[in-house]
Each structure stands twice: as structure tokens, then as C-alpha cells.
Amino acid sequence: MAKPAKHKKKRQHIELPHAGASPGTIFIDSKALNPIIKLYRYNAESYEVKELKDISNLKVLLQDKTHTFWVEIKGFSSLALFETLSRDFNVNKLTLEDITRTYQRPKQEEYDHYVFAVSRMLQLDENQNLENQQYSFLLTDNALFTFQENYEDCLDPVRSRLKIGKGNIRLGGSSYLMYALMDIIIDTYFEILGAWGDELDNIEDRLFDKPDKTVMFDTQLIKRNLINIRRVAWPERDKLNDILRSDSHLITDQTKMYIRDAYDHCIQIIDIVESLKEISASNIDMYLSIISNRMNEIMKVLTIISSIFIPLTFIAGIYGMNFANVDPVTGKLLPQNMPELYQANGYLYTMVIMALIAVLQIIYFWRKGWFK
Amino acid sequence: MAKPAKHKKKRQHIELPHAGASPGTIFIDSKALNPIIKLYRYNAESYEVKELKDISNLKVLLQDKTHTFWVEIKGFSSLALFETLSRDFNVNKLTLEDITRTYQRPKQEEYDHYVFAVSRMLQLDENQNLENQQYSFLLTDNALFTFQENYEDCLDPVRSRLKIGKGNIRLGGSSYLMYALMDIIIDTYFEILGAWGDELDNIEDRLFDKPDKTVMFDTQLIKRNLINIRRVAWPERDKLNDILRSDSHLITDQTKMYIRDAYDHCIQIIDIVESLKEISASNIDMYLSIISNRMNEIMKVLTIISSIFIPLTFIAGIYGMNFANVDPVTGKLLPQNMPELYQANGYLYTMVIMALIAVLQIIYFWRKGWFK
Amino acid sequence: MAKPAKHKKKRQHIELPHAGASPGTIFIDSKALNPIIKLYRYNAESYEVKELKDISNLKVLLQDKTHTFWVEIKGFSSLALFETLSRDFNVNKLTLEDITRTYQRPKQEEYDHYVFAVSRMLQLDENQNLENQQYSFLLTDNALFTFQENYEDCLDPVRSRLKIGKGNIRLGGSSYLMYALMDIIIDTYFEILGAWGDELDNIEDRLFDKPDKTVMFDTQLIKRNLINIRRVAWPERDKLNDILRSDSHLITDQTKMYIRDAYDHCIQIIDIVESLKEISASNIDMYLSIISNRMNEIMKVLTIISSIFIPLTFIAGIYGMNFANVDPVTGKLLPQNMPELYQANGYLYTMVIMALIAVLQIIYFWRKGWFK
């Protein structure tokens, strides 16, 4: 039985720190991408985007308090970039380490002049593997810095809402922008869960139609993915709750009202994850019971056929024995040896007895309910 | 074995938001029904119902503070309706989004001038599938707005109590009406659970009488439904608790006393759900143990019959061998070849030995307790 | 295999409210018993009991503050009785509904002038079925009303202590009487749990001596009963805790000291229930492992016998073939056809080879440990 190709999944290694580095060390991976830096500058009336080569003069640009700024940084290969952040914007070294070591759980941390937050951006790649990317936020009074390791993301809807100025997004300031990004990241979780919910439905159909062992493998795969998403959703919930209860002046009351909405979504996600986990477990239980049932059926076939024919074969064996009724050497008669063989209807009687035994056994099995 | 038709259940898709929409967007489904709007106007003495075409002049009507109003809205196809609510009654956009995106969990949210609450109305359809409809409440000082997506509901008893003016319902104001509706929605949960409890009892009877694999399927189906109802009951409990602890002036102390009663009911529902889940689990355990037992029985039959007849067949096979005691070509005597065959009582002795072997085995199996 | 009669248990239907009734409706079941009303009037010195026909002049009697009164009401068929309670003693309608709808969980509710509490009286009937009856308390300053649906109860020890005036019971006032009744109800739980503990011990003995499938059924029955008792014990604990923390002047400090003792008992009950549940689970695990072991043994017997005799039978079959060494028609010699048959010791050699094969297999199985 060939293993389905899709189980050759890309391993999702849990990336881990290496012991011994000094705390607060900025970590530049050798495979890090070159940074692409975009600066969005907008207020209710105006909107412009430009790509920056570096952030050396960003401090000056951001002194314009009539606009809100989104500094979007993709790719971490430039150590200078982080050093500029540290120098010009007084960002704590531990924060920079957390941005560059991309295995952080969702969390929110308040500092005197900025708020640092982490979301996990989940996406299904073309092979339905779950990709789990860190998305970091650095919120100041009129700017939001965001950091992501790769170039792809799921944030285009926010960018286009920003561009066309629909809804609150141009009015809400930097904290509303942070909310909008967090919210869309959470919303993609729903899409992923929806896909898995459908997959579980398909698996359940297969359970009824033709259960084979891929049912088990596929369900376990989804279950493991659900474990991964739950590892993200619970701390995400805590993070949103921390933001709701935050005293920081950087997060406006209006934003908090929206964060409460995102918090509700996050609760729903946890709720759906738990439900899907229970459905997975129930699928596995049913699969195992189907296996047991099938074993029972197989054994019943074997037992019925063996039980009927083994005794009959024995009887045939008896009358296949060569006990002689005449000694071939001396010619002495041995009349007690298998006289049945020399009766006119011996064969007939034997066949009738065999048929009787078979019928009795069939009745016995019938009444035990083995034919149902 | 044909699958019972009832497993062809209607899928209960968990409806999910789509990522990227601006928060606070009113969502009008393409399949939404045309709104039916009824206005109930009552106080202790008077009661009247009329159907409205739209709610454009509702603001004026509701300025009559001598009556309580129930604005019952069924069907969401009219965007204008929600815009009127937003304009005339200053309803928050997020609230309107929650009303129209009907996958909210039960919750209660307080705003300055209204209270928003969500209940989930559960009903069994004709195929015993669980339907899960959102029922939203918008409570103001002298009016209650309710919203439901479909036309059917389980609220007729409240409507008739309102009509005949029995009990507290005409005196308690808008918050009591909200309570009465929430209460009847919760009470239907009891009916559903009662039906499933009976079903589980039936399944248990089948376990004792003729356990087959539908036991497993049916129990799993109920278990999954119990998961669904639990997903509703826990947040419902939290919602009622939030209302109990609410500071809002819109909810009277008398209503809170009744809400405490509904809260007790909700605790009971959770309690029953957990009990039924344990009963389901216990049914499944028993089913699996029955399967194992049955396998044991099948194997015992096979083993007893095989063990008895296989050695006997072997003996018969021995004496069916054709070792010659006279070489047919040379006529040389070969007296050592199967001399038993040429003894006067060889056949008899063989049969006695076979019988003995069979009896010994039967005794052996008997003492092992395999015939019990 | 006949099902043991005791599994024909009386179903313990979870009684459920019907949706739609107005909250606060007194519910008189059509099968309700006629009320028997007893009035106990006592203080440190005096004690008298009389049966009342109705409670119409009870209000007057209870104005005697030198005595404590116990108004014991059994049977709910009289609507008038409850209306009198409502009118004369100002009892809330919701309280009366809770008294008459006898599926309440244990709880305590404080009102201005009385305390309402519910206990669940558990008793084993003659068939060892668990009966679960509601016992309601209505505590005023100098009187305790109690309500029970049926005539039987387990409270005689309290009545006799009251009569002979032993201990605190005549001095402690109405709240102590309520405690004494609650305490004895809890104490009967111990007796029931003791009976089930013994039953589980018996089942465990059967597990070692002759495990059959009734082990599973009986353990599951106890497990289900434990679920029921736990559903009662947890809210009972909460109720007692609520009374301990109550501010009501109706419950004296001395009574609270005793309630603390009852609370300890309740904790012990929960503790025992959890232990018995774990013992049940462990019994079921052991049963399933015994089943598996037995299957292994059965299969070993089958495999040993089949493996030994099937090859031997094959050999016997070989020499039972009729390949001719002389063509019966032409008389041509066919010396290559089964020459073994015409050797002087062919039979002997064959038997030796068969014995060898059997011995080798037995050694093989022995070394695999299958004979242990």
C-alpha cells in the first residue's frame, strides 16, 4: 500500500534558541533576506507610499505629527537597520532580539515610549502545509513599525483599505492600524480552520464509504496542525486581553473597542479548534471501531467456513483410510475393518450425514446472528 | 450492510468570516430573506401588533414612553434597515456587523444607550438535525429590537403570553421581555437534550439486545451534537452571568432576579450535557468491549472445532497413505508398511483412539471454561 | 447468554421543564400525592406534633416566638397550599415554582425574610436503583418549612432526636433543624457509596476469579450511578459553602459551625466518588486486558495445534496420492512414481520424520514461551 504523497510533509521544525548567547543579542540568520522597507504616510486626506533604502533619516520624517506612519520592514539581513532602531528610537535590545528570533509566542509588552507586540501569521502553502511566520509590531505615538522575515503575507486587504481610505483606517491612528493588521491575521485562522473542517467532513465521508488507513493518517495530520494552531491561539487571546487592559496612552479607547471584537474572534477560534479536535478524536474512535468490526467480520467468515468444512473433511478422511477387509497376502477376511465401505448405500448415507452436519452448523451460526 | 439513511446528515458548516473585510461592515448575504418587521406595542392595559414596511418612522413611534415596544425583525436582506438603525438609534457599526454575521457566540455587550445580546436558538428539524440560528437582542429603555435570519422560531408561547397578558410579561418592561425570550430559547435546549437522552437510552437497549455497528455511529452522532450544544451553553452561561453583574440601568432588578433563574437553568443544561457525554462515552466503551467479547466467542468456536478435528483428520490421513505391504511389481512382502491396516480390529481401535482424543480435548476446553 | 435481570433497571429519566410556561408558575403534576402536613412545635422543654388539614391558620400559630416550628409538607397536589404560602408568608413565585418543579440542583437562595434551599435525597430502592428526590427548605426566623414529593424519606433519626430531645436539636432553632436535616441527607450518601464500594470490591474479585462480560455491565452501571451522585454532590458542596458565607440573620453562627462540619462531609463524599470512579475505570481497564490476554491464549492453542498438524496432514496427504507405479492398463512400470511407498521401511521413516517435525515445532513454541 503506497503512502500518499501528501504525508511527505515539510517538517515544521520548532526553531529554538541556542544556549549561551548574551541576552539582547540581535540575531541575523545567514539565510536572512535583504530588507525591503516601505513607508506609508497618511492621514484622513492624503496617502502616499514610498520605498526606503534605509531608515537612517526616518527619525526626522516621523517628527511630522500631522500624519500617521507605517514603516513596513520585510527581511532581516541588515544589522545596521536594527542598530538604527536602537539608537534613533531607543528600542530595547531585548525587543530587537525578540524581533529577530522569530519563534516568539504572541505577546504584548509595554515600554515607556512604545508598545511591542507579536502575532503569528499562519498560511497554508500550496501543499496544504501550515506556515507559521512571526509578525512583530512596534507602536509609537504616530507610527507603527512592522517586521516580517519573508516577503509574502496576507495583508493586502489592509493595504488596499488604506489606499482607498475605506472605513476607519485612515482616521484611527497608529494603534488602529496595528489592530487592523492583527485582525486580518486572526481572520486568516478562520479560513485555515474552515479548510480543515471541510477536510474532516471528507474524512468522515470516507469513514462511511471506504475506511482505509489513510483515514487515520490524515486525521492525525489535521490533529497535529490543530495542536499547532492552538499553541498560537491561546497566547494570542492573552495578548489581546493584555492590550485591552493596557494603561498605555499609545492605544486609544476606540482601538480598544475594536480589539474587543478581535478578542471575540480569537475566542471563537479557540472554540472551533477545540470542536475540531473533538471531531478528530471522534473520527479516530470510529475508525478504530470500524477496524474492530471488520476484524470480526473477517473472523466470522473464516470461522463459518472452517467450522463447516473441517469436520466434513474429517469424515471424508475416515472413509479414505485403507483399512483392508481382506488381507492382501493371506486373503484372510477382516470383516470389522470399515464395513461401511461395502454397504450398498454407504456413500449415500455418508453424504446425507455430512449435509446434516453442515445444515446444523449453519442453523447454529444463524441463530448466533453471524450471518447478519 | 447498508448505511442508515439518517447518517446522510445535513452538514452543519461552521460559518466563518472572510478575512479582509473592514471591521464594522454590515454583511448582507445574497440568500438573505426579505425582512418582516412587526411592532408590538403594549403596557399593562393595552396590547397591539402591527406589521411595518420599514422602520423609517420608528424613532418617532418609540418616543411614547407609556408603552413598551418589541420590534421584531426577521430576514436581513435590506441594507437600508440597518442604516436606519445606525442613524436613528445610534447603533454601533460593530453591533450591526455582529447582528448580520450570524456565527456569533452568545454574548452581552453594554453600550451607553443600549444593551446588545446574542442568543443561539437551537431547533431539531424534521430529520432530527440540529439547527442553530442566531437571535440578537438590542435593548433600549422602552423598546426591544430582536433580529433573526429565518422566519421560523420557537417563540410563540411568549407571543401568546404577551397577547393574553398572563404573568409578569406586560408589566416588566423591555428587559423582562428580553429575559422571557432568552428563557424560552434556553428551555428548548431542555427539550432537545431530553430527546437525545431518550435516544441514548434506546441505544443502550440495543447494546444489550443486538449490538451492531450503528450503535457506534448513532452514539457518535449524538456526541457530536452534544459538543455543538455545549459550545452554545457555556458562553450562554457567561452571558447571563454578565447580565447579572451588569451595571446598566436598562436591566431592572426584577429582571435580574428572573435572569438568575435562567442562569440556574443554563447551569442545569451544562450539567445534563456533561452527563449525556459521559453516558455516550460509557456506551462506546461498552460497545467496544462487546465487540471484543464477540471476537473471543468467534475465536473460541473456531479454535474448538479446529483443535478437535485437525488432529483427527491427520490420523485419518495417516491411514489413507498408500504404503504397500506387497510390492505390486515384484510381489515382495513389505510387512513393516502399515501393518495396522491388516489387523482384524485396526479400524475399530483407530476410531476409539480418535474418540478418546476428541473427548480429552473437550474436557480440556471445558475446564478452561470455553464452553460457558 | 442471558442478560442478568438486574440490568432491566428502572430508567432514571432526567425530568425536564417544558418550554413556554410563564416563569413563576406553580406546577401541580397530575400524579401528585395529597399533601400530608405535620406541625412540630418545640423548644428546650416542650415538644408536640400535630397533623394539619391545611395551612390556613398557620400564620397565626407561628406568631408564638417562644417555640420553634417545623412545618413538614409531603405531597404537592394542593394548589391552595402554595397560594397560601405565597399570600400569608410572602413567598416568591419563583421559589414556589422551584419547590414544585422537582428537578432543581442543590442550591441556596436568600430573600429578605426567608432562606430557600434545596437538597437531593438519594435512596436505594429494593432493586438497588438510585432514587433521587428533591427536598426543599424554607427557613424563616422561628420556623422551617420542608417540602417533599413522596411520603418516604430517610429522616426518622432526626425526628426521634427531636422527640427525645437529645443533643442540640431542640435548642438550636430553625436553622439548626435545617442543618440537621441536610446533614442526615448527606450522611445517607455515605451509605450508598459504601454499598457501591463493596460492589466494586466484589466485581474486582470476579475479575480475578471468573471474569465474564457482566463485569463490564455491572461496573458501567455503578459508574453511571457515580455520575449521578456526583451531579448532586458538587452543587451540594457549593450550596453549603454559600450558606457558610451567607449574611442572612436567619442562620446562626452556631449553625454555621455545624454547617462547616457538613461541608467537610460533602468534600469527603466528592473525594470518595472520585476514588470509586477511578477504581471503576481501573476495573474496566483490567477487564479489557483480561479479554485481550484470553484472546491471546485462545489463539495460541489454535496456532499450536494447527501449526503442528497441518504440515503432518500434508505429508500424509502426499502418501495418500494415487500415482501409479504400474500403468493399470498397459502394465508399463512407472518406477519414479512414489517409490517411497514400496520401500521396506517407508512407513516407518515417514512416521519418524513426522514425529521430528512435531517435536521441532514444539521446541520452537516452547522457546517462544507459548506454553507458559
Next chain:
Amino acid sequence: MAKPAKHKKKRQHIELPHAGASPGTIFIDSKALNPIIKLYRYNAESYEVKELKDISNLKVLLQDKTHTFWVEIKGFSSLALFETLSRDFNVNKLTLEDITRTYQRPKQEEYDHYVFAVSRMLQLDENQNLENQQYSFLLTDNALFTFQENYEDCLDPVRSRLKIGKGNIRLGGSSYLMYALMDIIIDTYFEILGAWGDELDNIEDRLFDKPDKTVMFDTQLIKRNLINIRRVAWPERDKLNDILRSDSHLITDQTKMYIRDAYDHCIQIIDIVESLKEISASNIDMYLSIISNRMNEIMKVLTIISSIFIPLTFIAGIYGMNFANVDPVTGKLLPQNMPELYQANGYLYTMVIMALIAVLQIIYFWRKGWFK
């Protein structure tokens, strides 16, 4: 298969109160031992022990505030003793009931002039059964009363430390003595858990070497004992925590510092219990998987042998058929009946074909990995 003797365990009946006794009744069991009363009188300089016949003049003795007293009472047959306690030392009736009803959970209760506490003394008897004895403490300002039902205990190390005056014990007052006794009782739990840990290691070795069904029984026995010790350890922890948070002047700050140490020990015990429970569960899982594996192996042997020889036996059976190529009566030739039998190499060809079939099957099973 004989049951191992050690499973004939002494039942550890959970002792239970009998419903109906008046609360606060001193309970003297008919099998209670005669009390042995020892009075330890000590301070930093002096130490003396004497055995008392009764405690009638204890009140006078204890007025000497320059010494600390330990009144050690073993055996409960004297009602007079408890009545003296009640009269001379004003001990609450509920306390005396708790001392004499020896199924209390560990707890601490503060009264105006004394502190009452209960520990559970666990010991393994010679058959490795767990004995669970109640040890009660009654702490006053300069005296500690202790109560135990039987004469044996595990407290000798404390007595000898008291005698030789090592460490804090003579200086710490009555509350330190209570701590020292509680601490040694907890320390014996470690010894018991250590013994069980070793036993579980042995069981695990047997799992690898020769797993038989005693593995299951022995593991379940330990698991059940672990449940018992957990039932003691959790309330013990709560008790120590209550003492730590106690406001009673009877417990000195220095004692509390030591109690914190005992609390740490108790946490460790709970921790070890949970670990051992998980190890037990893991042993059981492995045992079940070993059983399954063994079943697989047994079935493989059966299937390989049956599958190889059954078809061969069939072929042999074919050529054992007696279809005649000459009608024995008429002498008519029937050349189509089994011509193979009369071919010069028929036997040889048949044997070759049989060998071929066998080899093909062996290759098939080999490639399926059944010989590994």
C-alpha cells in the same frame, strides 16, 4: 494460572459514618484499644516522661508555664477521657467527634483557645499493604495533645530527638513539636513512594523481559495505592497552607518557617505521585501494546503455516482422489480420469509444483516483512 498470593490483599475499606447520629457524638468503637497516656514534660534544660493512668489532674499539671507538654494518647476505649477533655480543656464536641471518627481528611481548624489538626499516618505493613491511620493534634499554648487509634507509629525519631535534645525541638514550644510530628509523618510518605517507584521499575524490567499478565495486576495495584496516597496528600497540602496563613497566636513565626519547608515536601510528594501515576499509565499502555504485538506474531505463525500447507494439502488431496481410469466392472477405459497419475514423472512434477507454490508464498510473506 494461579493468582499470585499477594493479590489477596487486605481490603482497605473506606470507613464511613452511619447516618443518623447526633452531630458531636463521641464515637467509641467496640474494638477500641485501652488508652496509653504518656506525658512528656520538657524545656531547654530538662526532659521527663511519665505514663499517666488518666488525665483527671492534667489541668493542674499544665498550669506550669515554664515547660512544654506533650500529652500522647494511644487507644480510644475510654469515654471518660474525652469527657475530661471536654470539661477541663473546653474542647468542642465536634472536635472530639472528629478525633474518634478516624476517617477525617487532613485538616486544620482554629478555635479560640486551641488549634485542631489531623494528619494521616501511612505505613506499609509486612505484606506491603498500605495502612492509613488518623493522627490528631490538639494544640494549646504550652501543650500538644496527640491522638492515635493504634499503638504502633513511625514517630520514634522525634521521641529520641526530644530525649537527647538535638536541634530545635526542646526550644520551639508546642507548635514546633506539632510541626516535627507532621513533618516526620510526611517524610514516611517519601519512603513509601520510593518503594513503589522501585516496584514500578521492576515491573518495567519485566515488561521488557517476560511480560505476563501479573504486570497488569501489579501495576493496577500500585495505581490504586497511588490514588489513596493522593487522596491524603492534597488535603495535607491544603492543611499546611491553612496553618501557614493562620492568624492563631498558638503557632509561632519560627514554626511557620518550618511549616513552609513541610509544605514544600508535600508539594514534592504530590509531584512524585503524579509522576508515578503517569509511569503506571505508560506501563499499562506498553503492556497492552505488547499484548497486541504478541497477538500479531501468533497470527503470523498461524497464517504462514496455514497458507503454505493448506493449498499443498489440497493438491495432495486431488491426487488422492479415486477417479478410475478403468471401470472395475466393465473394464472400460476412462482415459480422461486423472491421466497425470499414469505419467512416468507425474509424482515428480507434482512435487516440483508444490515446492514452487511454497517458495512463492514464502517470498510473498518475506516481502510483506512477516519474517522479521
Next chain:
Amino acid sequence: MAKPAKHKKKRQHIELPHAGASPGTIFIDSKALNPIIKLYRYNAESYEVKELKDISNLKVLLQDKTHTFWVEIKGFSSLALFETLSRDFNVNKLTLEDITRTYQRPKQEEYDHYVFAVSRMLQLDENQNLENQQYSFLLTDNALFTFQENYEDCLDPVRSRLKIGKGNIRLGGSSYLMYALMDIIIDTYFEILGAWGDELDNIEDRLFDKPDKTVMFDTQLIKRNLINIRRVAWPERDKLNDILRSDSHLITDQTKMYIRDAYDHCIQIIDIVESLKEISASNIDMYLSIISNRMNEIMKVLTIISSIFIPLTFIAGIYGMNFANVDPVTGKLLPQNMPELYQANGYLYTMVIMALIAVLQIIYFWRKGWFK
């Protein structure tokens, strides 16, 4: 089947105290190593290390408040050392007992003039066994004492950072040094978990490729190690939280900021442990389902072959019977005995019938899906 050598694991005995010792007794194991004492003396500018023979004049050295000191003590054989600590540095006896009894859980305790803390240093030895060593901290204003039982540790990265003066380490004072050591100890947990994660991935690969029973053993081994690491990680988390909330002036605010980072790491560890546990459980579930499936396959082979050939063998057996159509003695014709044998095409017809039966059965099994 040989057991893999790696299961001959070194037992990780849970070391336990022996009952009866006086609390606060310093415990010197007979196998304790000779102490190696190193004194690190450093500030921002200077750094020096020297090895001390004893700590008798340490009190004087530490009065230099311009430097921070790290007193690193490895090996506990010297009682004098601990007595000096007690006398010169006024360390509580309970603290010294905790240092020398090396089975403490991670914890933090504040005293007037020092903070005592315990970490557990985990390391994998060359056989991949988990070693669990206690590392104790004693923090004063300008010095950190650390205690470890063995000479090996994982702290070299901190020593070299201290030497080269990189990062905060020379500036942060004694509390920062304590943090740095705690942090590196926690970071090694990540490495261990990473190794186990990889091992679980390998096991999963084996599950798909060639599942055998080592899968079960290896997974259980990892699961047990995960239980051990969890027993360390949870109290570690609590310890870090206690330090975060500590009021002690000995722990600076800057250190607390770093401790928050370590706390995050600890949460991540717990998170990973739980995920790996779930993956282990899922591997075991899949293994068991694979076992079941394989059993099904084995049984199918047996059943198909037996079911096809047993009936055919029976038919062959029939025509192997020796019913005579001529009485060999009298020569009487017995025409009813097996006339089929004397038909011209009897053999052919029989073979055709046999083939038919075989084909029908194959079709039957095919349609049942047994060949898939």
C-alpha cells in the same frame, strides 16, 4: 527479538529524604566530591578569578563593595564550608539543608539579607540519558554564591562572557549574574527538547516506513523524559514569577526586566513540552492503529486462503473415499457407491466445479474489498 541496547537505561532514581532527620541538618553524602571553590571578582573595568582552598576569610574579602563577587562552589564533602556559611554569612539552616539535599524543586525564598534560589540543570549524557542536577543560588548585595554537586556543568558561555566583558554581565551586579546563569540553564532545556523533537520526527518516519515495536518503546521513553522535564519546568516558571513579584532590594529592576524574558522562555518550554507530549500520544495512537490494521491484513490472508482451499480439499477428500462399487469379497456390485468415479469425465467435472467455487469466493472477497 533482541531488545535494543539503549533501553538499558540508567535508572533515574528519584532521590528521597529519609524520615527522621532533624529539620535543618546539613547532609553530607558519603560519595560527595571535594569542594572546588572559585572566586570571581569583577566590575566594569577589572576581572580576576582565583581558586580558594576554603572560605574562612571570604567574609573579609566581600567587604569590598566596589566589585561584584561570584563564589562558585562545586562538591559538597566539606561540612566546615557550610558551617562557615552559617556562621559568617548568617545563612539559615533550612537553606543549607536544601542546598545539600539535592532533590529540591526549583524555588525562590527570600530572607532578610539574602535570596535563596534553586534551578535544575538538565543535560543529556553520552547515552542520551537525562541528567538532572541541582544548582543552588545564594544572592547577597554584592556577591552570588552558587552550589553544584558535580564538577561538570553547562555554564562556560557565561564564564567566557564574564571574562571578555561582553554585554551587560559585568555591569549588572550579582542579581544579573544570577539571571544569566538561570537563563543559560533554561536555554539548555531548549536544546534537549530540540533533540527529542527530532527523535520524535524520526520515530514518525519509522511509523510510515517500517513500524515495529521499538516505535512504542522509544516513544514511551521520550514521553517519560518529557514528564521529567515538565516536573522541572512548571516550578521553574513559578520560581521566575516569584522573583518577578519579589520585593527584595537584592534584585534590581533591570534584572527583573531580563527575568521577564527568561520567564517567557520558560513558558515556551512548557508549551513545547506539551506539544511534544501530544505528538508522542499521537504517535502511539497511530502505532496501535497500524498494529490493528496489520492484524486485519494478516487475518485477511489467512481467511482468503483457508476459505478457498478448505472447501476444495473437502471435495477432493470426498472422491478420495474408498466406498467400493464392487464388494471385494463377494464380488457383488454396489452401483450406488460413488458412481461419479466411474464416469468418463468425472475428474474433469470435479475440477471445473472446484475452479468455479474458487472463482466465486474470489469474487465475493473482491467485492468485500479484501484485496485492496
